[in-house]
Amino acid sequence: MSNTATTETKPAAPAIEKIKVKVDGRELEVPKLMPDWQGKLVPTTMIQACELAKTDVPHYCYHPKLPVAGNCRMCLVEFGTPALGPDRKPVINPDGTPKIAKSPRPAIACATPISPGMEIYTQTPGVKQMREGVLEFLLINHPLDCPICDQAGECKLQEYSVDYGQSASRFVEPKVHKPKAVDLGPRIVLDDERCILCTRCIRFTKDIAGDDALGIVNRGSYNTLTAYPGKVFDNNYTLNTVDICPVGALTSKDFRFQMRVWFLKETKSICTSCATGCNIIVGSREEKVYRYTPRENDAVNACWMCDHGRLNYKWIGRADRLAEVRRQTSEGRSEKTTWTVALNEIAEKLKKAPHGSVAIVASARQTNEEFWLLKKLADKFGALTDSIGYFGEGDKLLLNVDRTPNRTGARLIGICQANVGIKMMVIADSIKVGKVKTLIVFGEDVTKSSLDAELLGKLDTLIVSDILPNETTKRAHYLLPGCAHVEKRGTFTNIKGRVQKFMKAVEAPGDARPEWEFLHDLVYNVTGQDGFLTIEGLFNEMAKDVPAFNGLTWAGLGDTGVTVPT
Amino acid sequence: MNWNFIIFSVIKIAIVVGVVQGMVAYAVLAERKISAWIQDRVGPNRAAPPFVKAIPGLGPVLIRLGLFQPLADGLKFMLKEDFTPAGVRKVYFWLAPAIAVIPSMLVIAVIPFGSQIGHQQMVISDLNVGILYTFGIVSLGVYGIVLAGYAANSKYPFLGGIRSSAQMISYEISMGMSVIPVLLIVGNLNLSQIIGWQSQHGWLALYSPVSFIIFLVASFAETNRLPFDLPEAETELVGGYHTEYSSMKFALFFLAEYSNMIASAAMMVTLFFGGWTLPFWGLDHPAGNLGMGIAHILVFLVKMLLFVVLFIWVRWMFPRFRYDQLMDLGWRKFVPLALVNILVTAIVLWAKS
Amino acid sequence: MIVNRKPLTLAERLYLPAIVGGFRVTIRHALRSLFGGKTVTMEYPEQKWAVPPDYRGAPYLVKDQDGHTKCVSCQLCEFVCPPKAIKIIPPGPAGELADRPNAEKMPHEFEINFLRCIYCGLCQEVCPEEAIFLLKDYSLTGLSREEMVYGKEKLLALGGVHGGIQKWKHKLEEAKEQENFPVKV
Numbered sequence A: 001m002s003n004t005a006t007t008e009t010k011p012a013a014p015a016i017e018k019i020k021v022k023v024d025g026r027e028l029e030v031p032k033l034m035p036d037w038q039g040k041l042v043p044t045t046m047i048q049a050c051e052l053a054k055t056d057v058p059h060y061c062y063h064p065k066l067p068v069a070g071n072c073r074m075c076l077v078e079f080g081t082p083a084l085g086p087d088r089k090p091v092i093n094p095d096g097t098p099k100i101a102k103s104p105r106p107a108i109a110c111a112t113p114i115s116p117g118m119e120i121y122t123q124t125p126g127v128k129q130m131r132e133g134v135l136e137f138l139l140i141n142h143p144l145d146c147p148i149c150d151q152a153g154e155c156k157l158q159e160y161s162v163d164y165g166q167s168a169s170r171f172v173e174p175k176v177h178k179p180k181a182v183d184l185g186p187r188i189v190l191d192d193e194r195c196i197l198c199t200r201c202i203r204f205t206k207d208i209a210g211d212d213a214l215g216i217v218n219r220g221s222y223n224t225l226t227a228y229p230g231k232v233f234d235n236n237y238t239l240n241t242v243d244i245c246p247v248g249a250l251t252s253k254d255f256r257f258q259m260r261v262w263f264l265k266e267t268k269s270i271c272t273s274c275a276t277g278c279n280i281i282v283g284s285r286e287e288k289v290y291r292y293t294p295r296e297n298d299a300v301n302a303c304w305m306c307d308h309g310r311l312n313y314k315w316i317g318r319a320d321r322l323a324e325v326r327r328q329t330s331e332g333r334s335e336k337t338t339w340t341v342a343l344n345e346i347a348e349k350l351k352k353a354p355h356g357s358v359a360i361v362a363s364a365r366q367t368n369e370e371f372w373l374l375k376k377l378a379d380k381f382g383a384l385t386d387s388i389g390y391f392g393e394g395d396k397l398l399l400n401v402d403r404t405p406n407r408t409g410a411r412l413i414g415i416c417q418a419n420v421g422i423k424m425m426v427i428a429d430s431i432k433v434g435k436v437k438t439l440i441v442f443g444e445d446v447t448k449s450s451l452d453a454e455l456l457g458k459l460d461t462l463i464v465s466d467i468l469p470n471e472t473t474k475r476a477h478y479l480l481p482g483c484a485h486v487e488k489r490g491t492f493t494n495i496k497g498r499v500q501k502f503m504k505a506v507e508a509p510g511d512a513r514p515e516w517e518f519l520h521d522l523v524y525n526v527t528g529q530d531g532f533l534t535i536e537g538l539f540n541e542m543a544k545d546v547p548a549f550n551g552l553t554w555a556g557l558g559d560t561g562v563t564v565p566t
Numbered sequence B: 001m002n003w004n005f006i007i008f009s010v011i012k013i014a015i016v017v018g019v020v021q022g023m024v025a026y027a028v029l030a031e032r033k034i035s036a037w038i039q040d041r042v043g044p045n046r047a048a049p050p051f052v053k054a055i056p057g058l059g060p061v062l063i064r065l066g067l068f069q070p071l072a073d074g075l076k077f078m079l080k081e082d083f084t085p086a087g088v089r090k091v092y093f094w095l096a097p098a099i100a101v102i103p104s105m106l107v108i109a110v111i112p113f114g115s116q117i118g119h120q121q122m123v124i125s126d127l128n129v130g131i132l133y134t135f136g137i138v139s140l141g142v143y144g145i146v147l148a149g150y151a152a153n154s155k156y157p158f159l160g161g162i163r164s165s166a167q168m169i170s171y172e173i174s175m176g177m178s179v180i181p182v183l184l185i186v187g188n189l190n191l192s193q194i195i196g197w198q199s200q201h202g203w204l205a206l207y208s209p210v211s212f213i214i215f216l217v218a219s220f221a222e223t224n225r226l227p228f229d230l231p232e233a234e235t236e237l238v239g240g241y242h243t244e245y246s247s248m249k250f251a252l253f254f255l256a257e258y259s260n261m262i263a264s265a266a267m268m269v270t271l272f273f274g275g276w277t278l279p280f281w282g283l284d285h286p287a288g289n290l291g292m293g294i295a296h297i298l299v300f301l302v303k304m305l306l307f308v309v310l311f312i313w314v315r316w317m318f319p320r321f322r323y324d325q326l327m328d329l330g331w332r333k334f335v336p337l338a339l340v341n342i343l344v345t346a347i348v349l350w351a352k353s
Numbered sequence C: 001m002i003v004n005r006k007p008l009t010l011a012e013r014l015y016l017p018a019i020v021g022g023f024r025v026t027i028r029h030a031l032r033s034l035f036g037g038k039t040v041t042m043e044y045p046e047q048k049w050a051v052p053p054d055y056r057g058a059p060y061l062v063k064d065q066d067g068h069t070k071c072v073s074c075q076l077c078e079f080v081c082p083p084k085a086i087k088i089i090p091p092g093p094a095g096e097l098a099d100r101p102n103a104e105k106m107p108h109e110f111e112i113n114f115l116r117c118i119y120c121g122l123c124q125e126v127c128p129e130e131a132i133f134l135l136k137d138y139s140l141t142g143l144s145r146e147e148m149v150y151g152k153e154k155l156l157a158l159g160g161v162h163g164g165i166q167k168w169k170h171k172l173e174e175a176k177e178q179e180n181f182p183v184k185v
């Protein structure tokens, strides 16, 4: 990896003192301080030490990105500290090891800081008994709705019940019944009977989303989660509570009863709804996308994503997706054709095009590799290139004002200027005066910008690649169906310059092909430059060619990406 | 050549071939029915063209007897895919079924199946070396099987073909020798003459029972029927020499097997049981009128059918011989026995004269 | 171990007793089935087979005693089915509610492809709602592949009623008794 690309943007942290602890008899060194949910350095807790020791401690209320509450008691462990003699010196065993005084009481691992020489026991019979006890209490009033509960399959209560649960309940009294299917907000349904009162959702909304909307009313077994009276649970981050809710109490209206989670294929991907580039997991089954869920990446989105991006996937499966390669005949009729025919004809026309008579409008939703291939074409003809920007309101947490995922990439590769769209007027003028005769449009409806239908009519050749039909695709002389990001692989560069890759989750409809694939063919046909037929090779080639990406490799990007200076 | 002869021969051939084919079809049905009865089953009792059910009373009975099953079977054979596997030797593969079928039909030509109707002899060709002709022709049948086994280019048919040729050649010897006493007694090779002799002196089975038994057993072996059906022993050889055949080609082998059986039955009736004669009701000399002529044919058919039933019945009575036992029986038991039989008959005849 | 063959007696070598014996057996059976009418054949479409009580026939969906669909579309059977014969389309957020209160959902469509089903009974075993049972049907036929895919309505009609504990109904009744909930939310 070269010096221009770094994995983290943080300044080098001061060296943190390490202390020795033992987890289940295994000694390891852990930092004395670790970042908490805000990134502040606080004393390391037992649960963090256990995690570093790769020992799993069951927990409900603890979440690494939330303030610690310590109310579920699931994480109880036994521990001991070095015994001190009357002289405040450690007592030494005959064999030379320090004597450990085992604490008579257990402690919650999520909130107890470690101390030097501490020994943590997570597998003792006592610990097992405590876990069984906690679980039995949790299940007293639990409705056991699993067959109709959307959480089933990714439910912590189910998982720990398998490990520590009892096969039959000893509780003979009727269960406390609480409100079911409560409409908590426009995107959330709450089932209070399933809630285990861990308050993760409350802490998230209050401390992370900054919208103090949820709370608990009533006492004892009547404890009930609810929205504050008169307040709607409607911020842009509500659906994260569904993710962090360890049980099926909070469920997404959008995903409700859509598909059982164990059928979903999980594919690592990137959200395309704004320039932040939140890391996501695409849940799909049989070529249908069912949901997006956030994927942890501390450099971008921690564990969260916004509702706006999360729900923006329905267009992928739309019935009117472009799925045929089409060309316009000399009589102006549109007819279906094949990739080979269309690409060869386009190449023929482009080869004859004089210098400066071609313009390219790319979309800031395209990948870096596609921009690079387009750039090669543009360089050959000295073409004008630009893209179109989309902006909206941002917020302090994740949502960016820039609603395209890869404007930074377009700029770094040289498709557009920092001021995106500034050349659109120039392109319009050149078409008007007849200088530009061929226009290549990728993924944009240019009739909505400065290039209206009349101008498009003046062109000799209009080559359009898109995913959904619009006014521009209707006028295309060559229409090349492209892929949504879940249907191909590639990389985006987010607003902070983090290059992140995404994987393919579903097959593209009909004849549609990933843009980089046919762009590669086209570049080869027109310029004779051969490249790579795999996305890995293509990316590596691009990284060598584009200064901003120098030193990157596809494999080196990892799952969470690499930040480049912008 | 006179036209009369040609016309009547053609008519006789047509009728005989038709009747034999029909008998083959119904022999298959008989086989299935008899085996069903022996095994406490019902046998074919479903197939029928739609209108038969409507016949009051009789219709259901006919259907239960399975009388239309042969039609359905035939149709099925014709409609099935005629598949020629890759890698077979095509010419031989196609030739083999024909070679198997033709000799079995040709044998019938010399057998007198009745006395006479009008001036027509009820035999297609009254050959004066009839017996030699039959043995000559019958031994050709083995070529079909050997060829089928060889042409299929597959190991089971090959083994089946080898076994079959060995078996047929072995048993032909004892079969041929078993008939010699008969010829010694009668002194003629013409089958009509043999029948004539029997109508005067009584059935030859009584004169030479040993010959009859050897002939009977050998004809089981010659027709590849249980207990000597080693060439097509399903349990060891899949289907034997016709494993790779399907549709009509397979049907031809079937046809050959059953017409061989019928021919053997006819030969036995002719050689040992007086052919179309019966020693009473004046049925023992050539017919003077049409009624008698038909009666003779019927007598012949009934006798023959009894033997066909015997063939079928035996199949469901015995287990299959082991190959070495089969050869042992053929060469070490029947050949010496037949030789002794010839000798004894000759001595007795010499002593009598 | 080598077992020596016992030498055959003369009678055995002549095969004659065996021939007579074989004939006796076969003629006895033939006469019995011809005239005694004692055959073992079951003439299938007219005579039906007595299905043993624990026989696993075709899996069908059942209704409860109130005539409600018992299946809640949990899709466990779809998951467990070894040949993937079951296909369930869940109701989704806008789908029809379950036809009994409190159960919240039922399948929008439920298909069993009987060309695939191997009658293993795993769906019945896994079903948490006792909603699918392998009944006694064993002779399923159709003239096309499509015909062999049974939809929800057909499966429910074939399955009939199967009583049971009606847990959703009990939950509702229990909840109704707890009207004295401290603070209404």
Ligand code: SF4
Pocket (backbone or CB within 6 Å): A142, A143, A144, A145, A146, A147, A149, A150, A151, A152, A153, A155, A156, A157, A158, A194, A247, A248, A249
């Ligand atoms: S929250 Fe978990 S345990 Fe409770 S009903 Fe849902 S899946 Fe089952």
Ligand code: SF4
Pocket (backbone or CB within 6 Å): A194, A195, A196, A197, A198, A199, A200, A201, A202, A225, A244, A245, A246, A247, A249, A250
């Ligand atoms: S709804 Fe879920 S996250 Fe919120 S308190 Fe209940 S169990 Fe915890």
Ligand code: SF4
Pocket (backbone or CB within 6 Å): C059, C077, C080, C081, C082, C083, C084, C085, C086, C112, C116, C117, C118, C119, C120, C121, C122, C123, C124, C134
């Ligand atoms: S019986 Fe077995 S194969 Fe048939 S539907 Fe049920 S689980 Fe699937």
Ligand code: SF4
Pocket (backbone or CB within 6 Å): A147, C070, C071, C072, C073, C074, C075, C076, C077, C078, C088, C123, C126, C127, C128, C129, C130, C131, C132
């Ligand atoms: S039949 Fe049973 S297992 Fe299958 S979806 Fe319905 S409730 Fe679930």
Ligand code: FES
Pocket (backbone or CB within 6 Å): A058, A059, A060, A061, A062, A069, A070, A071, A072, A073, A074, A075, A076, A108, A109, A110, A111
């Ligand atoms: S995880 Fe520690 S108390 Fe809940």
